[in-house]
Amino acid sequence: MSFEDEDEETNLNIFKDCLFNIAIERSNPQHGRKKGKSRTARAGATDAVPDASQATEPSQLVDFSDFLANEVFPSLPKELQTxxxxxxxxxxxxxDRWSLPLSLGTYEELADRIPPSVTDSLQAYGLISPPASDVQSFLSPVIAAYLLAATTPPPKWIETKVSACEICERDWVPMTYHHLIPRAVHAKVLKRGWHEERTLNSVAWLCRACHSxxxxxxxxxxLxxxxxxxxxxxxxxxxxxWAMWVGKVRWKKR
Known part of the structure; x- marks a missing residue:
């Protein structure tokens, strides 16, 4: 799998989470009632859209959100997917193009790429009710949340320190950090294209025994x-x- 494919797979999962969160918010009966009117009332429809007083159960939205994300995500520009x-x-x-906040024109362009079947699905679940709300109004906060999550700087490795060994899970022994890509072969790693430069200093926190x-x-x-x-x-x-055996060794008291 290429670096780009790995980014795309990771980002799809991020997109699914963002879409699910917005779907949960939109399915809340109180959503859109700031002025005392339900989505149905504002849309002027009483039978085409589910009653906003009846929230969709979160469990019902899990599979639907996954389905929807798999429909929407591939329609986005490749550079946005990765x-x-x-x-x-x-x-x-x-x-310049994808830093937040995005322009209204960009959101409109993205909404135009969405398959028509997505609009039907969103309406069926009461997540949009044209003309009061449409695909763009639903998609915009999803895209914004996705961009924020996907482009957040990674933590400094020292900030990833954990209290227990990541192999044996003992938490009463000293922790050391293990360079998952040993520094001695960094030059070879880059030359042969095994990993991107940004991953070279990734670490795992291991007890001394597991590190050895x-x-x-x-x-x-x-390695x-x-x-x-x-x-x-x-x-x-x-x-x-090894982890099962060393996990039973208590050479240092808590």
Whole structure:
């Protein structure tokens, strides 16, 4: 999977969360009642749109939101699908176009790309009720929330420190940080295109015993190429057995 594909997959999940949150908000009976009128009353319809006094259960919106996100997300510009903090930093044109707040014209352009079936689905769930509300009014806060989440700068690695080892889960032993992509092979990693430069300093917080075990299980090159996340490391059977054993060792009192 390429870096761009990884960004797109991650961003799709972010988009799903943002869409779900807005759908929950819009399905609330109190939404749009600031002036004492329901969405149905403002739309002048009594039978085409579900009664706003009846909120859709959150559980009913989970699958619907996933379906809707899978319909909407692919219709967005490719650069928006793969947007990230680093993408905005590295590309002035991209930053000018997608930095918040977006213009009304941009929201209109995005709404025009949405498949007509999405409009029907939103109406069926009472999330929009034309002419009082439309796809653009629903999509705009979703896009804004998505951009904010997708382009938020990552935390400094020291700020990711946890209280328990990420392998054995012991929390009564000292923590050390393990460079998931060993510094000794950074130049080779970049030359061979294994990872982007922005990921080179990613770390895991491990106890000293687990830290030593990880460096014994594979060479620096193998760690960089194959075992560059805690999740990947913990999938190994030898690591799982090690974690079960060392997790029972209490060489230091709480």
């Amino acid at each position: 947007i990230s903090h680093y993408a905005l930093q590295d590309n002035v044109t991209l930053s 075990f990880v460096h014994r299980m594979a060479s620096n090159e193998e 960089a190429k194959e075992w560059y996340t805690v999740e990947r490391i913990c999938e190994r059977e030898d690591v799982q057995k």
